[in-house]
Amino acid sequence: MIETVSTTPYGDQKPGTSGLRKKVKVFQQPHYAENFIQSVFEVVEGREGATLIIGGDGRYLNREVIDKAIRMAAANGFGRVIVGRGGILSTPAASHLIRSREAIGGLILSASHNPGGPNEDFGIKYNVANGGPAPEKVTDAILERTRAIDSYRIADAEAVDIDAIGETEIAGMTVEVVDPVAAYADLMQSLFDFTAIRGAGLTMAFDAMSAVTGPYATEILERRLGFEQGTVRNGTPLEDFGGHHPDPNLVHARTLYDLMMSADAPDFGAASDGDGDRNLIIGRDIFITPSDSLAMLAANAHLAPAYADGLRGIARSMPTSAAADRVAAALNIPLFETPTGWKFFGNLLDAGMVTICGEESAGTGSDHVREKDGLWAVLLWLNILAATGKSVKQIAEEHWARFGRNYYARHDYEGVDSAAAEALVDGLRDRLADLPGQEIAGLRIEAADEFAYVDPTDGSISRQQGLRVLFEGGSRVVFRLSGTGTSGATLRVYLERYEPVGGRLDQDTGEMLADIARAADEIAGITRHTGRARPDVIT
Incomplete structure (x- = not known):
């Protein structure tokens, strides 16, 4: 049975650069999450019978909101919802599923690198059919709807078991629970030379920060690439990220940094954030800034199979350093300077004008999805290390000697x-x-x-x-x-x-x-x- 529930607007539901982010207690107010989700659904054109992706980073409140979102999707005419097992989907994995399953869009439940827990942060972001964050014209329409909403629709049904892979039906809509890792891991294996990386004899440490990339990194790094067990640290996603701040920077990933600066450092160190779209890159005795990482990845991307034919262009956010500009000039390809926010890269990627994009806030990615992608950056670095036989420090020093x-x-x-x-x-x-x-x-x-x-x-x-x-x-x-x-x-x-x-x-x-x-x-x-x-x- 479909219920129509009366509600009143909240005045603070303006989506930011990455959706609506508030404290958990704000989202726990009566009808708060439902108001926003209904407003999103009413803005989505052609939703009748369409496929919707739903998943998140496993933070506190994820399961509760996923249950509501599934039942509301059924009440709003969607034909199929695909949800990651356990409610887990990294942001880049969700983007890939939207694209590969030809979904109309997806709800990503995350506050990214912000802390999680009952007294911390939660968020809901809507991504459109290209797999990228909703553009401003869509978020503006969502905001206008939140200001006028007076009811929402929800199916009166039992919660779907999102821990069991398979299909079920709710109010005439199919709910498909999928392995959240497999399709993404297959995509990564198609982009990079896993054989070369596996055979390079590299050692590494990866800090998943008790966040969403733990299962992805374990499958890819330890199982498919053969890094020793324990390479992935803090690999189990926790609702409160272990009480830590899941932001891959030198403050919150200090243990990794200290290891990489020690005499016992492995060849390569990396970390990712709450929802898996950011990265931290550290070599033995050297930290690589996100801006430099973008430039160095662009300069060496041709060493990976997916980019062997060269790049069409590079895009960076305005606050990101101009290091990538000098690489673009040397490669004789265009460089685009955009505002902060990955949604600004989406049009350039869809138009085939750029191949690699990056932001100084630890986000890099390419045209394989429409989100920044932490593990993608890690794997491209590993591919470059394997192909050159050089250390991270050597690559950096040679890059600076060439470009300044x-x-x-x-x-x-x-x-x-x-x-x-x-x-x-x-x-x-x-x-x-x-x-x-x-x-x-x-x-x-x-x-x-x-x-x-x-x-x-x-x-x-x-x-x-x-x-x-x-x-x-x-x-x-x-x-x-x-x-x-x-x-x-x-x-x-x-x-x-x-x-x-x-x-x-x-x-x-x-x-x-x-x-x-x-x-x-x-x-x-x-x-x-x-x-x-x-x-x-x-x-």
């Missing part, structure tokens, strides 16, 4: 009072026109602007995508408020210094960026506005 080095760091000021953060950005925005020509902290400002993007595929314009201050010599600082947090505001300050070929290529990053950090504080009044003398996280 973009020293780079991101300073995050988390949980900042929202009004204070807005005042900082508004004040800097008002001063942009006056900054060129000024000298601050010994650096001369060449240009200053607010980034806007014109999509080359459809002409759509995205404004207010970050404030940029460019210094003479190719260095810069970027200021941006992040849309991925759930409390207060996160101010992100991106610092970049370019050192050309023949310059100082082996210096400490913090020392090389010290003058730019001082200039950033003086230009924007970070300490004055936030009350913080230093950032909460440096990556």
